[in-house]
Amino acid sequence: MSKPHRSATGGVGGRPRDPQIDDAVLSATLEVLGETGYTGLSLEEVARRAGTSRPAIYRRWAGRAPLALAAIATRLDVPSPPDTGCTLCDLAESFNVFLAAYRTIRPEVLSSLYAECASDPQLRARYLETVIEPSRRAVGRTLDRAILRGDLRTDIDREQLLDIVGSLVHYRALFGRQHLTDAEAESAIETLLRGAAVDYPALVAHSEALEQEHRGASGGRHTHPIAT
Template sequence: MQGGGSTEEKEASRRGRPRDPLVDAAILAAAMDLLAEAGYARLTMDNVAARAGVGKASVYLRWPNKVALVAEAIQHRAAVVPRVPDTGSLREDMLTFLRGLLRGKSAGARALAAVTGEIASNPDLKKAWRQSVTGTLAASVRAIVERAVERGELPAGTDLELLSSVPLTLLQNWRLEHDHGPDDAVVERIVDQFFTPMPSGSAGR
């Protein structure tokens, strides 16, 4: 009688063992540490593997190149993208989310600085950044705006794409035009200007 196991068993064997989340976390943490210490240009997959205490093959099994690894490390280890709140209020949701965004960026400031300084001259990194971090941030803001429309806090015809781009664009521009990053006061100004619905019946007064 010939064995060989079921189709499911053979497929599982071809896929290999499931990824160990502890190894994932160690690699991402190592990448963040090395970004902060040495910068993007000097970071290598070999160095990350050595710092994480794993083989280089374990790193490449999870991320095909340095760009993909760095993009995911920034997104998940620097807490760049906060959870989307659901307080029942557009103003409170946006305040909570944007304040959380500032806190997350502060936590991984050195690693973030290493990456943002490289983005302008590295098209691959710029693309990965947009797909991972920027794309997730934009989707989060849009979710807040969409819920506000559903609750009736914003008109049904609201331009979701345009309005969702406002807070992130303004925060980014603030960093470019000032000697310091935006703080909670700047966040409140943005939210009060664009995301605080007028009280019912107050329009036209």
């Protein structure tokens, strides 16, 4: 998934890159990111810890931001979209999908990295594609299933609903008192679904029915039953 500054395999000839350096540099980058954040990330220090030199890093990545992004990309969970058949539960679970990135990478690292991407459209695109989009796509699939089931009003803007759900997670992670708790997530989904659902009480009933059915099952998927 790493995007080298200059393609390592582009030229036919030439000495091949030492793949151990790739790994060592990415590891060292994550190490430094964890200790000092993106602001304190210096290629000098990364090179030192990776046991290599700065030019070897520049040969692989165009600078600090692309390096950090590549390092982060190696650790980002691939989010799995929830699908229990229960729209209420699936959407409540969606908050966790959006939270995935923040469980492995500290929020301020992501936000300062993103800030540096602002001036470079290409880098910005890569950031969005790497960090934001996977979660968004996963939740999008969940949402599509709800729409297929006819659970949502037909005039609901799919993208907007995704934005609302996703943004709440980001906001709380970046600026909020703390990460969104399960209770808060359920409460927020309740409000949103009351507004977005064709028949909210029916969704609640369906959720409770599934809950009943799976009672006692190990690792039951309905860990977040919501009462009206």
